[in-house]
Amino acid sequence: MSQRHELARHRQKLAEAREVMNSMKSLAFMETRKLAQFLVSQREVVATLKEVAADFLRFHQPPEAYTATGPAVYLLIGSERGFCGAFNEALVDQLETERDAQEAELILCGHKLCALLEDDRRILHRVEGVSVVDEAGTLLVRVSTLLADLNLQRGPILLRVIYQDDEQQSVRVDQLLPPFLPAPAEGSDNNTLQSQVPPELHLEPREFFSELVEHYLFALLHEVIFVSLMSEYRRRTQHLDGAVRYLDERLEAMQRRDNQLRQEEITEEIEVLLLNAAGAEPPADT
Template sequence: MSNELGVVQARLGTVGELASVVTAMRGIAAARTRDALERLPGIRACADQISAAIADAMTLALPLPSELPTPARTSDTQILIVIGTEQGFVGAYNHRVMQAARRPSADAVEYFIVGDRAQLVAEEFDYRASWSAEMAAHVDAVPELAGRIVGALYGRLQDGGVSRVALVHGAPQPVEGASIATTSLLPFDFGRFEAVHRRLPPIVALPVRELLERLAEEYVYTQICEAIVLSFAAESEARMRTMMAARRNIDETALQLTMEYRRLRQEQITAEIVELSGVDTRTETLGA
């Protein structure tokens, strides 16, 4: 009896320690989600400034927006930049991202996979990554990671044979689980920007076509930064939800162990009382 009681007591201690760890992980995930979401307005403000610059530059362009420079369509190969997670404890989040990245077998697809755990899940889906990188460990590392992705992407585009480029990434949702978004990067759609008509045209130091190409690259960079930040927030949110579910299971386990401990303790006390009562009875009998 005492051995069983000791085992249950030890398990209660372990469960209590685990609850502390889970609570700490949930708090860290919540803080990272909040930190990531606070960076979004700055990134979007930067994108708005680039959009305004593109709109201004389009007033100087001789060709129509639909004729502005975009990567030449030389094949049906598509590059998918898939942003997953670096660490675990995110439930089925990576599987959902990879499911969204699935394409018909007839399409030639090259995968750029971001995130160590995402790469492991990509192997389950039989996605062969032509390029991979670690996911940003914190939001301050987002610009550096985005720069690496842009460098790898444009290096691949110079080799030719690519017709489309898209991003697949998560986005946090306050009520339900993270949503999975697919964002087209290239061919670059200049038609989304409405040309601004000014009384005096802007003064530029570059050929208009080159200026538009550079601005398009900067806009793609901001899109990738935004996707990474959203993915970072979605990952942290998924981890927070996983920790909340784990804490509920831990509380249920702790309650069951507490009830078991009380039952065993009561049985032990009862057995001790019965034993002591038997001793008193024998003593009285011997005294008589």
């Protein structure tokens, strides 16, 4: 009986672990559904701001203050929690392939990523990550405040972000600052009749561009955080799904082992009964 009792205790622990992991998987799946809706509208905002910037830059040069010099600063969006495979390791691998990685400074988001690069001399700041979609705004405020302080201290910086993009099936590296791509050349096929008319501004061009950059950076950071969270949740769902299937297989195997042990116990009990019955039979008549 001791074997079966030990097996039962082990099965109970595995069953409890399985329920916890299954709940985590369900939560991650629900978060992806919420994020999918947010991402659509956020991408539309970013696309609109890019169109406005492209239209502005056809007729105005960006202020010199937005031309960054000096070492790059990399913002890495990692995970706050685990159970998402090599999510953070892939970010670090991508960082080391960057041409200016050795001289760069790092801003790390997420507890797991920070732990991975705990003693890295390049770390400038560590930022607490988020676990659910509803906390994304909190992370956005933390990062935005940090970047604003950095801009006040140093002036314009060269800022790139490294994050996971599940739709692209790869780690992405995007430049956040200086913002926007060069304006299309005159006569480009992308220019429409409407784009040949200078935009009507109610602010000075410098002031307009400054506010546009602020809105754009805020919106783009929002999109990047959403994309990274989506990748994290999808990886966590896949990782936990595999773990749950593995535990189900283990539980089934342990159930078969329990049945086997029970059959052996029943067989032993029957043998004992037969031996006792044989010993209790009266001696034969002579």
